[in-house]
Structure formats: structure tokens, C-alpha cells
Amino acid sequence: MNNSLKQYIDLHDEQLAAIERLAPAPLNELRKKARQALDGAVLPRKGSDDYEATDLNTVLAPDYGVNVNHVDLSRESTTKFRCEVPNLSTCLYYVFNDTFRPSETAGKSGDNACVESFQATKHPEVLAKYYGTVASLDNPCTALNTMLAQDGVLIYVPKGSHTTRPIQLINVFDANAQLMAVRRVLIVIEDDAQAQILVCDHTKGDKQYLSLETVEVIVGRNAKLDYYHMEESGMGTNRLSQLWLRQNESSNVLIDGITLTNGYTRNDYQIDVDGAHCDTQLLGMAIATSDQHVDNHTLINHSAPRCQSNEMFKYVLNDNAVGAFAGKILVKPGCPKIDAYQGNRNIVASPTARMYTKPQLEIYTDDVKCSHGSTVGQLDQEALFYMQTRGISLPIAQKLLMQAFMSDVIDGVRLDTLRDRLRHLVEMRLSGDAMICESCELKK
Amino acid sequence: MSENNNIKKKQDEESIINQAANEEYRYGFVSDFETDVIPKGLNEDVVRRISSLKNEPKWLLEFRLKAFRHWQTLKLPKWGKVNMPDIDFQAISYYAAPQTKTNDKKEIDPELKKTFDKLGIPLEEQKRLSGMAVDAVVDSVSVHTSYRERLAELGVIFCSISEAVKDYPDLVKKYMGTVVPYTDNFFAALNSAVFSDGSFVYIPKGVRCPMELSSYFRINAAQTGQFERTLIVADDDSYVSYLEGCTAPMRDENQLHAAIVEIIVEERAEVKYSTVQNWYPGDKDGKGGIYNLVTKRGICRGDHSKLSWTQVETGSAITWKYPSTILKGNNTVGEFYSVALTRNYQMADTGTKMIHLGKNSRSTIVSKGISAGHSENSYRGMVKVAPDATNCRNYTQCDSLLLSDTSGAHTFPVIEVGNDSSIVEHEATTSKINEDQIFYCNQRGISTEDAVGLIVNGYARDVMKKLPMEFAVEAQRLLSVSLEGSVG
Numbered sequence: 001m002n003n004s005l006k007q008y009i010d011l012h013d014e015q016l017a018a019i020e021r022l023a024p025a026p027l028n029e030l031r032k033k034a035r036q037a038l039d040g041a042v043l044p045r046k047g048s049d050d051y052e053a054t055d056l057n058t059v060l061a062p063d064y065g066v067n068v069n070h071v072d073l074s075r076e077s078t079t080k081f082r083c084e085v086p087n088l089s090t091c092l093y094y095v096f097n098d099t100f101r102p103s104e105t106a107g108k109s110g111d112n113a114c115v116e117s118f119q120a121t122k123h124p125e126v127l128a129k130y131y132g133t134v135a136s137l138d139n140p141c142t143a144l145n146t147m148l149a150q151d152g153v154l155i156y157v158p159k160g161s162h163t164t165r166p167i168q169l170i171n172v173f174d175a176n177a178q179l180m181a182v183r184r185v186l187i188v189i190e191d192d193a194q195a196q197i198l199v200c201d202h203t204k205g206d207k208q209y210l211s212l213e214t215v216e217v218i219v220g221r222n223a224k225l226d227y228y229h230m231e232e233s234g235m236g237t238n239r240l241s242q243l244w245l246r247q248n249e250s251s252n253v254l255i256d257g258i259t260l261t262n263g264y265t266r267n268d269y270q271i272d273v274d275g276a277h278c279d280t281q282l283l284g285m286a287i288a289t290s291d292q293h294v295d296n297h298t299l300i301n302h303s304a305p306r307c308q309s310n311e312m313f314k315y316v317l318n319d320n321a322v323g324a325f326a327g328k329i330l331v332k333p334g335c336p337k338i339d340a341y342q343g344n345r346n347i348v349a350s351p352t353a354r355m356y357t358k359p360q361l362e363i364y365t366d367d368v369k370c371s372h373g374s375t376v377g378q379l380d381q382e383a384l385f386y387m388q389t390r391g392i393s394l395p396i397a398q399k400l401l402m403q404a405f406m407s408d409v410i411d412g413v414r415l416d417t418l419r420d421r422l423r424h425l426v427e428m429r430l431s432g433d434a435m436i437c438e439s440c441e442l443k444k
Numbered sequence: 445m446s447e448n449n450n451i452k453k454k455q456d457e458e459s460i461i462n463q464a465a466n467e468e469y470r471y472g473f474v475s476d477f478e479t480d481v482i483p484k485g486l487n488e489d490v491v492r493r494i495s496s497l498k499n500e501p502k503w504l505l506e507f508r509l510k511a512f513r514h515w516q517t518l519k520l521p522k523w524g525k526v527n528m529p530d531i532d533f534q535a536i537s538y539y540a541a542p543q544t545k546t547n548d549k550k551e552i553d554p555e556l557k558k559t560f561d562k563l564g565i566p567l568e569e570q571k572r573l574s575g576m577a578v579d580a581v582v583d584s585v586s587v588h589t590s591y592r593e594r595l596a597e598l599g600v601i602f603c604s605i606s607e608a609v610k611d612y613p614d615l616v617k618k619y620m621g622t623v624v625p626y627t628d629n630f631f632a633a634l635n636s637a638v639f640s641d642g643s644f645v646y647i648p649k650g651v652r653c654p655m656e657l658s659s660y661f662r663i664n665a666a667q668t669g670q671f672e673r674t675l676i677v678a679d680d681d682s683y684v685s686y687l688e689g690c691t692a693p694m695r696d697e698n699q700l701h702a703a704i705v706e707i708i709v710e711e712r713a714e715v716k717y718s719t720v721q722n723w724y725p726g727d728k729d730g731k732g733g734i735y736n737l738v739t740k741r742g743i744c745r746g747d748h749s750k751l752s753w754t755q756v757e758t759g760s761a762i763t764w765k766y767p768s769t770i771l772k773g774n775n776t777v778g779e780f781y782s783v784a785l786t787r788n789y790q791m792a793d794t795g796t797k798m799i800h801l802g803k804n805s806r807s808t809i810v811s812k813g814i815s816a817g818h819s820e821n822s823y824r825g826m827v828k829v830a831p832d833a834t835n836c837r838n839y840t841q842c843d844s845l846l847l848s849d850t851s852g853a854h855t856f857p858v859i860e861v862g863n864d865s866s867i868v869e870h871e872a873t874t875s876k877i878n879e880d881q882i883f884y885c886n887q888r889g890i891s892t893e894d895a896v897g898l899i900v901n902g903y904a905r906d907v908m909k910k911l912p913m914e915f916a917v918e919a920q921r922l923l924s925v926s927l928e929g930s931v932g
Contacts, residue, residue, distance in 0.1 A: 049523070052858065333850070348864045351831070357859040363874045366846035371873035376861040 004060040023150040030132040034146035037137040053324035053356040064180035074174040088417040090168035098181040112161040134244040145214040152184030159190040166196035174204040183213040191220035203234040213241040231259040242268040249275030259286040269298040280309040285409040288321035295324035306337040315346040317353035326358040336367035481540040511626035511636030525822040526791040540665040601646040608644035623706040631702040642672035647682035658687040669700035678713035685716040703738040711746025723759035730789025733761025740767035744776035752779040756919040768797035771805035778807040781907040786819035795825035800836040811842040815851035822854040831862035844874040
């Protein structure tokens with residue numbers, strides 16, 4: 001067995017009583033299975049089939065502390081920390097390390113939607129019904145998360161309700177030791193309901209952190225979900241995240257995963273389209289410099305006919321950054337009229353940056369239209385030259401072209417104000433400016 | 445009324461499909477040679493026996509034994525998207541030599557001539573319309589090589605590999621195993637241990653080979669495997685076009701074909717390697733057929749050299765084949781054009797690797813998959829650009845056409861780019877035949893079946909036009925025969 005995995009299994013075995021004491025029953029039930037799944041498990045080696053560029057062993061190797069006793073380690077108050085989207089009012093919630101804290105604006109929306117911690121939820125039946133039903137323990141990171149999870153955030157939008165304000169969840173790392181936060185989110189959007197969820201990741205200080213994050217999403221019939229995730233953490237923050245999503249009939253889902261600053265990130269997305277007439281948009285973007293590592297691994301699993309899916313991931317890599325993308329569209333037998341596209345476009349802007357890409361199609365039905373495209377290249381020299389002849393300096397021309405390159409991912413954002421904000425953030429990121437909101441008191 | 449028409453059309457289509465599925469494999473006959481077969485099984489004695497049967501020098505026996513010992517440490521690879529059964533390597537005979545009645549190699553045995561006439565491969569030089577030299581390999585032995593004298597005048601060596609080992613040991617020793625070492629993979633190790641015949645080609649400096657060179661491989665004996673080994677060396681400034689064809693009798697058992705092809709291209713030389721693979725694919729229920737598990741790899745060693753692979757894959761129960769190119773020299777060019785057609789229960793996992801090590805190297809990959817019946821057809825490829833290989837360019841296009849709702853089409857490309865001046869593009873599509881196009885043809889009085897033939901031929905045209913003329917006709921015919929009635 002790999003040593004880096006073993007330390008967490010040992011921790012579980014030693015501290016089982018403490019872990020179970022605080023966690024709700026459904027978590028403890030699944031914990032046993034997760035422990036079994038990890039029994040004798042070996043972390044996939046770098047270079048193996050689904051891990052071309054990412055070494056899980058290295059990410060999990062440091063001796064991270066795990067907050068088994070679930071103490072709120074952060075002394076910062078929620079009022080100090082702001083992640084604002086101008087002209088957008090949101091219901092704000094925080095996860096400090098692994099501890100859920102609602103803000104003063106939370107819960108005042110008058111909506112039926114509720115955002116609560118697993119431990120204090122008023123809907124334990126929802127937790128019991130859906131927890132662990134979409135995530136597969138075959139994924140070693142999900143199994144590890146399930147084995148150690150004590151709490152999480154439940155976002156529940158009951159049948160027919162529409163949230164009037166987007167739900168915003170801010171993940172913050174703030175501790176005085178190197179820490180692994182076991183984060184778990186369960187999102188249940190029932191039939192005919194609609195929700196918009198914004199999540200962003202931040203880090204305070206320069207400690208080394210690991211976010212071990214599993215998100216499960218169930219989208220009911222005719223429901224609609226927009227889910228935006230933005231990573232703006234620090235160089236010392238690593239992230240292993242898995243998003244598991246199940247779509248029912250006629251549902252409409254947009255997932256947008258954006259990485260602006262981070263350390264070492266691996267995101268897994270698995271979308272099971274289980275009902276007919278669904279629409280799925282999976283978008284992603286990464287701007288990586290210095291030693292950033294961004295690996296996105298996606299699977300769109302079409303097991304129902306007459307659906308549409310569109311996937312697009314874009315990377316700009318500079319310095320020693322490493323980018324990886326592996327995506328698969330799977331169309332099961334008996335699912336005609338699927339229209340699926342998968343795109344991955346990358347700009348490698350320095351001689352030492354590296355890009356690995358592996359777009360895949362696996363099709364078992366004939367009446368479908370599936371395609372993928374993947375490119376790795378540089379900025380168009382002629383366009384750069386043209387702009388320079390018009391008096392635009394080279395760095396600005398490069399920045400403009402990169403911004404334009406990212407625009408089809410940015411344009412996919414369905415909230416106008418968020419789209420503008422994102423465009424602004426990308427511009428700041430490409431210019432190398434710090435991306436701190438004006439009113440945030442935790443300026444670095 | 446229109447509903448009735450539709451039902452009738454559907455029934456017609458179904459009957460055509462049945463016809464096609466039941467269509468006989470054209471090359472499925474067995475020739476009546478007397479064949480020397482060594483007993484089944486594989487151990488060091490068998491390796492020694494093969495070597496002594498071929499009167500090989502000691503160094504080659506050592507090479508075989510090293511490979512065999514290495515093979516024993518390996519396990520059958522399972523990563524392909526094919527349903528590979530456990531092959532019992534002890535149930536295969538590793539050497540089968542047809543006994544010809546004449547000992548003189550220049551004269552052709554009448555039974556052999558009959559066989560090759562039936563296959564449409566004339567061995568007599570005067571009967572040839574176009575100048576194409578043929579090396580005919582039956583089971584484990586090269587039975588005839590034509591036009592040798594004429595080629596020898598130019599210094600071109602074209603003979604079987606066993607003869608080359610005797611006549612040109614230095615060349616064989618220098619190049620064999622340099623591109624595909626015996627440690628490369630399971631089947632490469634197996635082949636290195638037990639390989640029998642294959643072709644050896646050496647084109648000297650500055651020579652443009654005046655005719656197409658071709659090898660024709662035929663498995664005839666039952667319960668044997670064929671382990672051919674081909675080595676092509678193109679010295680500086682030379683050119684050669686080499687073709688390979690293969691067929692086998694219809695049998696209920698699965699037979700193994702594990703070959704190695706190595707190509708070395710020196711400075712400014714060009715090699716064009718074309719394959720029309722038509723091994724017996726098994727019957728309509730997927731019974732029998734050849735397992736075609738081959739390792740083909742070439743290296744563009746010198747600057748400005750070029751290697752082009754073209755393949756039309758229509759046969760074999762299982763195909764597991766990745767003709768690859770290592771672009772080591774600067775300004776080298778690699779090409780890969782492939783049409784893979786699978787039907788009934790065939791499984792094909794094929795593609796290529798382009799390893800860019802030299803600066804300014806360029807590669808093109810065009811792969812067209814057509815799957816019908818219950819078949820599985822996968823493209824698996826890799827394009828790797830090393831950090832020092834600046835200004836490289838790759839373009840990959842892989843399309844899949846699905847002709848039935850029970851077949852599968854998959855693409856598994858891997859792209860690794862290690863610098864900022866290279867451009868790599870990959871595009872893939874999967875779809876069925878456009879109904880509008882069929883409707884348009886119908887409207888113009890072209891039957892649905894002919895329309896599908898037209899569309900598929902148009903679809904595969906990019907690859908077909910890369911084949912030498914003699915082969916293109918054959919390949920086109922093969923494609924239309926195989927497709928006949930596969931309209932779904």
C-alpha cells in the first residue's frame with residue numbers, strides 16, 4: 001500500500017470514535033464502505049491511464065493535520081472577508097477550513113432554498129436519501145473524503161422553488177498549521193426548481209493546505225442549475241476535487257470551473273445524464289503561471305436519448321506551469337440523437353510550460369453527432385504583428401489576444417454581472433495584478 | 445402508403461444486411477501443400493529448433509533466447525479496447541514450412557502458383573503488368589521472391605529475412621532490434637523469440653527503387669501462428685515504396701499473427717509503407733478469425749527524411765496495431781493514413797504514435813474508422829513533442845462512421861507538448877451517414893446501397909488516394925465488398 005494513503009487510513013482507524021462522534025448517521029454508514037474500498041487500495045501512479053500528469057502520491061504525501069475534533073480554527077470574522085460581484089446581491093455562506101458559517105446576509109432571501117451544515121440541517125431526510133448516491137467510491141480521492149468526512153454543506157432547493165438570489169459559498173483556508181480540509185457538499189435541486197450557485201476558493205497566509213473536496217449534485221426533472229467554481233487560492237494550496245452530478249429528464253445544467261491561482265489542482269467531473277432531453281454545459285478555464293499545476297478530468301456519461309452536451313476547456317500556460325486535460329464522452333447503447341461536443345484549446349506561452357491533453361470519445365449508438373477538437377499552440381503571430389503596427393505594444397497585444405481566447409468560456413456564464421466580473425478578473429490575472437475585492441479587509 | 449414503403453425499405457435493408465453478413469470470405473480456401481509443422485508448444489528447445497531449422501548463426505540464436513527469457517517474465521497486455529481472450533501459447537505450433545516440390549527457388553511449385561493465382565498475386569515475372577517485385581511468405585517460410593536480379597543490379601537488396609541473415613549478416617545485425625527492441629512489449633518479445641520469415645529490404649545510398657516492393661503473407665496450416673519479421677533500411681537519399689498484403693483460410697479456430705516491422709530511414713530518404721490487411725475476420729457470429737497483434741515502428745533517423753504509413757484494415761477478428769514513427773532527425777516528416785473497417789464481431793484497436801524529437805518535424809494523421817454489425821473500432825494515438833523539438837507541427841483528423849446501432853466507435857488520443865513553439869491539432873467526429881446525402885442520391889436515382897458505397901468511398905478517399913495505384917483498386921474493391929449491404 002502506498003505510504004501517503006496509509007497515514008490517513010491509520011488516522012481513521014485510530015480516531016474512528018472521535019470522527020464518528022460528531023458526524024451525522026448517513027456519513028458514518030457510508031464511512032465503513034469507504035474504509036473497505038480503501039483496504040489494500042493503491043493510489044494510481046503518475047502516467048497511468050487517468051493520471052497522465054498528476055501524482056496523487058506526492059499531493060497526499062505531506063503530513064497534513066486533519067481537524068478531527070472539528071474545532072473552528074479560524075479567528076477571522078465573516079464580515080472581514082468579502083468576495084463581491086458588483087451589482088449582484090447573493091446569499092453568502094462561508095466554509096472556514098472545514099467549518100460552515102452562514103453570514104448575516106444568509107437566509108434572509110425569503111426563499112425556500114436552504115443552505116445548512118450536515119450536522120445542523122433541518123432536512124436530515126434529504127441528507128439520508130441522497131448522501132453518497134452519486135459519488136463512486138472507486139475514485140480513491142472520493143473514498144478518502146468519504147472515509148474522513150464529518151460535516152458538509154447541504155444546499156437543498158425543494159420542488160418548484162426558484163432562488164431569487166444566487167447562493168454564494170466562500171471556501172477560506174486560514175489556520176496556523178498545515179492542514180487538510182475535508183470538504184463535502186451535497187446539492188439537491190428537486191423537480192422544476194432552479195438555482196444559481198457561486199463557489200470560490202481563497203487562502204489566507206502562506207501555510208500549505210490541501211482541500212479534499214467532494215461535491216455531489218442531483219438535478220431533478222425539468223430543473224435548472226448554474227454552478228460556478230472559481231479557484232483563487234495561493235501557491236501553497238493544493239486541491240483534489242471531484243464533482244459528481246446526476247441529471248434527470250429535461251434538466252439544464254451549467255458547470256463552470258475556473259482556475260486563476262492555485263498550487264497543485266486535480267478536478268474530476270463526472271456527469272451522468274440519466275434522463276432524456278437534457279442540456280449540459282461543462283466549461284472550464286485555467287490561467288497558470290510559475291509552478292501552477294491544473295489537471296481537469298471529465299466524463300460525460302450519456303445514458304438517455306435526445307440530449308445535448310457541450311464541453312469546452314481552455315488553458316493559458318506560462319513559466320513552468322503544467323496543464324492537463326482528459327475528457328471523455330460516453331454514449332451508451334440505445335441512446336440515439338445525442339449531440340455532444342468536446343473542445344480543449346491550449347496556449348503554451350513559455351518553453352518550459354507543458355500541456356497534456358487526452359480527449360476521448362466512446363460511442364455505442366449510431367444515430368449521434370459527437371465530435372471533439374483539441375489544439376495546443378501559440379498566439380497568432382500575424383495578429384500580434386497587426387496590432388503592433390497599429391501602435392499596441394507587444395505585452396498588451398498578447399494580453400488582448402489571450403483575453404479574446406478565453407472569451408468563449410467567459411461568454412458561457414449565464415449571469416450578466418458575474419460575466420463582467422469574471423472578464424475583469426481574467427484581465428487582472430493576465431496583467432499580473434492581485435485579484436482582491438475592493439471591500440475585502442484581508443488584502444494580502 | 446408511405447409507411448408501407450418505409451416498412452418495405454426497412455425489410456429490403458435488412459435482407460441486404462443479412463446477405464452481407466453471410467457473405468463468404470473470398471480468400472478462405474485451404475491449399476493442399478504438404479507442410480512440415482513442428483509440434484505445438486513453446487520452450488527453449490522450440491526456439492533452438494526453429495533456429496537450427498533455419499541454419500541460423502549463433503548470435504541470432506542468442507538474440508532469440510534473450511527475447512524468449514524476457515517474454516517469460518511478461519503478461520498478456522489487457523489495456524486495449526478489444527476483448528482479448530487468454531491465448532494459450534502452448535497450443536500453437538511456432539513453425540510450419542510448406543514443402544515445395546522443386547528445390548530451385550527460381551522455379552515455382554505448381555501448387556504454390558495455383559494458390560497465388562487464386563489470390564490474384566502472380567509470381568511469374570513475365571506475367572506482371574506493372575513492375576512489382578513480390579516476396580511471397582506462406583506460414584513460416586518465404587517461398588518465392590521475384591525480380592531479385594533486376595533489383596540487385598541497382599544494389600537494392602530484396603529477399604526474405606532468413607536469406608538476409610545468411611547473405612548480409614552485418615546489415616541485419618546492425619539494424620535488427622534497433623527500432624523495436626525485444627523488450628518493447630509482450631508480442632515484440634514473443635516475435636523476437638520465434639520469428640520465422642519476412643522481408644528484408646535495403647536501398648543503398650542515392651537509389652530510387654524502380655518498382656514497388658511487396659510482400660504477400662498467407663497463413664495456410666492449421667493451429668499455427670505466423671510470426672513474420674520485416675526490416676526495411678533506406679540509406680541516404682533513397683526512396684522505396686513497400687506494400688504488404690495478407691490473407692488466411694477460413695477456420696473456426698483463432699490463429700495468431702504477431703509480426704514486427706522495423707523501418708530505418710536515413711538522411712533525405714523516403715519510405716512509403718502500405719498495408720492492405722485482409723486476414724480472415726471470423727464468421728458472422730464472431731467464430732474464428734486471426735488475431736492480428738503487430739508492432740510496427742519506423743525511425744526517421746536522418747535529417748529531412750520521411751516515413752509514410754498507409755493502411756487499409758478490413759480483416760482480422762482482433763486487430764491491435766499502432767504503426768508509429770520516431771521523428772528523430774530535424775525537418776523530418778511522418779504520415780499516417782488509415783481506414784479501418786470492422787463488421788460482425790470484429791474488434792480493432794489501431795492508431796499511431798508520432799514522437800517528435802527533431803526540430804521542425806511535421807506529422808499528419810488521418811484515421812477513418814467505419815464500424816458495422818456488432819463490431820468495436822477504436823483509434824488510439826499519441827503525439828508527443830519533446831521539449832527540445834521546437835517548431836513542430838502535427839495535424840490529426842480522426843473520423844468514425846457508425847453503420848449500425850450495435851457497433852461502437854471510440855477515440856483515445858493523447859497529446860503531450862513540451863515547448864512553446866509547436867502546434868498540435870486534433871479533431872475527431874463520430875456520426876452515422878448523413879441521411880440528407882442518402883436522400884439526395886436516392887432522388888437522383890441512386891439506390892440506398894450504392895449511395896452508401898459512394899459516401900463511404902468518398903469518406904475514405906483521403907486515405908485511398910495515398911495508396912499506390914495497384915493497391916488502391918484492390919482496396920477500394922475490398923471496401924465496397926465488405927460494405928455491401930451494411931446499410932443500417
